[in-house]
Amino acid sequence: MSAIERDHAYQSFSRAQWAELRAAVPLPLTEPELERLRGINESISLEEVEAIYLPLSRLLNLYVYAKQRRGDVLEQFLGRKPSLGPYIISVAGSVAVGKSTTARILQALLQRWPEHPQVELITTDGFLHPLDELQRRGLMGRKGFPESYDIRRLLEFVRDVKSGKGAEAPLYSHLTYDRIPNAVQRIHQPDILILEGLNVLQSSVDYPEEPHRPFVSDFVDFSIYVDAPHTLLKQWYVDRFLSFRDGAFKDPNSYFHHYAKLTHSEAAKTAAKIWDEINGPNLMQNVEPTRERADLILSKAEQHQIEQIRLRG
Numbered sequence: 001m002s003a004i005e006r007d008h009a010y011q012s013f014s015r016a017q018w019a020e021l022r023a024a025v026p027l028p029l030t031e032p033e034l035e036r037l038r039g040i041n042e043s044i045s046l047e048e049v050e051a052i053y054l055p056l057s058r059l060l061n062l063y064v065y066a067k068q069r070r071g072d073v074l075e076q077f078l079g080r081k082p083s084l085g086p087y088i089i090s091v092a093g094s095v096a097v098g099k100s101t102t103a104r105i106l107q108a109l110l111q112r113w114p115e116h117p118q119v120e121l122i123t124t125d126g127f128l129h130p131l132d133e134l135q136r137r138g139l140m141g142r143k144g145f146p147e148s149y150d151i152r153r154l155l156e157f158v159r160d161v162k163s164g165k166g167a168e169a170p171l172y173s174h175l176t177y178d179r180i181p182n183a184v185q186r187i188h189q190p191d192i193l194i195l196e197g198l199n200v201l202q203s204s205v206d207y208p209e210e211p212h213r214p215f216v217s218d219f220v221d222f223s224i225y226v227d228a229p230h231t232l233l234k235q236w237y238v239d240r241f242l243s244f245r246d247g248a249f250k251d252p253n254s255y256f257h258h259y260a261k262l263t264h265s266e267a268a269k270t271a272a273k274i275w276d277e278i279n280g281p282n283l284m285q286n287v288e289p290t291r292e293r294a295d296l297i298l299s300k301a302e303q304h305q306i307e308q309i310r311l312r313g
């Protein structure tokens with residue numbers, strides 16, 4: 001392998017260098033697993049899964065295993081029962097960078113390893129305040145900004161899960177653009193929890209109402225930031241919006257149902273405006289500044305191809 005570059009905090013791998021590590025992955029993908037991955041996102045290339053995500057799942061498996069062993073040693077020394085809390089992996093990044101796709105691919109790959117078959121996935125959008133609350137507080141143009149989340153509830157959730165207690169996460173619907181009333185995802189002692197959201201690397205200073213509380217990252221064992229140039233992010237956001245217009249927005253229950261009637265170019269303009277007024281500024285002010293807190297930074301280029309991997313340490 002050619003020389004791996006490093007700056008003071010990260011070792012940096014090119015796509016080709018990282019892909020070479022695939023050879024060291026002892027578990028190749030089986031046909032049913034490939035099918036399942038295709039089901040997560042039909043536009044993801046399987047070459048990308050094998051070159052990037054498979055080696056990443058091996059790295060994470062080694063970290064989880066080391067943490068489990070270390071925990072066992074400590075508990076044995078202290079004469080206590082082993083902890084029932086999961087290994088927590090967070091996935092951060094801009095709206096539309098592919099956090100939820102990345103998290104779902106990792107979930108599928110990590111649960112193949114015999115040491116940790118139960119891998120749960122939680123998205124932090126369930127912890128956005130409900131729509132009526134956002135309206136009441138005048139925050140409809142601030143969805144995704146720190147003040148739009150019920151951070152206290154998110155923290156309680158992560159703390160309870162980490163301490164081995166059962167916990168419930170509220171669920172969000174992109175269709176109704178709101179929390180789903182009376183629906184929760186129950187988490188009970190998984191081996192691994194993947195926590196995905198814009199805000200998982202933010203610190204308590206981003207939440208002036210909660211200045212003295214611990215923060216989500218205090219409970220996270222390994223953090224990932226998915227990065228991409230702003231021009232691509234905006235394009236991916238607009239493309240996703242246009243595909244929703246041809247699908248989900250047609251549903252009369254959709255919050256954006258009125259957008260289904262727009263022409264292609266009107267819809268593209270609307271999406272670009274939402275990006276420029278909400279998601280773009282949030283990226284610059286609150287999301288991107290947290291990037292260098294991550295243990296691993298995945299940098300994407302055209303077509304969601306990962307071109308560079310930076311690993312702390």
Ligand SMILES: Nc1ncnc2c1ncn2[C@@H]1O[C@H](COP(=O)(O)OP(=O)(O)O)[C@@H](O)[C@H]1O
Nearest residue numbers: 043044094095096097098099100101236240304
């Ligand atoms: N690895 C990938 N390959 C191809 N398309 C992808 C990939 N990851 C995400 N996408 C596409 O990019 C858009 C945003 O992805 P999504 O996972 O919904 O992002 P986020 O959760 O960050 O908002 C979606 O249209 C999705 O299909």
Ligand SMILES: CC(C)(COP(=O)(O)O)[C@@H](O)C(=O)NCCC(=O)O
Nearest residue numbers: 094095096125143144197198274278
């Ligand atoms: C719910 C979100 C804050 C979170 O985004 P995600 O976690 O899906 O990347 C975002 O999808 C959102 O609704 N932003 C507000 C502006 C908009 O895109 O409608």
